Amino acid sequence: MTSPQATASFDPTITSEVSKMLDRILAQPATPEDMSIVQEQLGRYPRGMVAVGARCACGTPLVTITRPLLEGGIPFPTTCYLTSPEAVKAVSRLEADGMMKEFNAMLAEDEELRKQYEHAHEYYLAFRHELANRLGDSEEHIVGISAGGLPVRVKCLHALLGQTLVMGSGINPIGDMVLERIRGEFDPQTCRCAIQESTQEESAHTDK
Numbered sequence: 380m381t382s383p384q385a386t387a388s389f390d391p392t393i394t395s396e397v398s399k400m401l402d403r404i405l406a407q408p409a410t411p412e413d414m415s416i417v418q419e420q421l422g423r424y425p426r427g428m429v430a431v432g433a434r435c436a437c438g439t440p441l442v443t444i445t446r447p448l449l450e451g452g453i454p455f456p457t458t459c460y461l462t463s464p465e466a467v468k469a470v471s472r473l474e475a476d477g478m479m480k481e482f483n484a485m486l487a488e489d490e491e492l493r494k495q496y497e498h499a500h501e502y503y504l505a506f507r508h509e510l511a512n513r514l515g516d517s518e519e520h521i522v523g524i525s526a527g528g529l530p531v532r533v534k535c536l537h538a539l540l541g542q543t544l545v546m547g548s549g550i551n552p553i554g555d556m557v558l559e560r561i562r563g564e565f566d567p568q569t570c571r572c573a574i575q576e577s578t579q580e581e582s583a584h585t586d587k
């Protein structure tokens with residue numbers, strides 16, 4: 380077992396890949412408009428949000444990148460946080476339909492899937508570690524903790540989809556499967572934000 384204080388060390392290939400992802404993501408810090416859209420999506424101010432990790436085809440934020448240590452010294456492990464109301468709703472329905480049980484059973488049976496899933500955990504941690512370095516945030520309270528039940532269980536499909544949307548397909552196999560299953564309702568390439576707005580706020584937004 381590694382001690383919680385141990386210096387994080389990751390596969391150099393993973394470090395290099397997540398570093399490129401962060402170069403791209405942090406090149407465009409969250410704008411006041413992004414912040415206000417996300418605030419509306421979440422119904423609360425997105426504390427610690429430093430950038431948008433994935434956007435809808437229309438530009439609306441789908442996933443936030445949140446710093447590892449919030450103001451006041453609060454550790455925040457869920458670096459890639461799913462905010463799209465449409466995606467959140469579609470994923471919640473999957474969870475209600477018992478998909479987590481199914482995914483956990485797949486993990487238990489499929490060694491290759493298990494390896495990929497552990498790999499996704501490494502990516503998540505390396506990504507956050509790189510972000511923490513760049514921002515000067517301490518990760519001392521969240522060393523080894525990623526999100527969604529990684530690396531051995533499936534606990535939150537929202538968090539896993541968040542990783543898939545930020546890092547692209549081929550990194551988190553369960554997140555990728557979640558995206559495939561909800562494509563009929565949510566797809567980052569197909570904007571359905573107008574529908575979302577009009578159902579949420581009956582009167583205000585009637586334009587597409």
Ligand SMILES: [Zn+2]
Binds near residue numbers: 436438570573
């Ligand atoms: Zn959209």
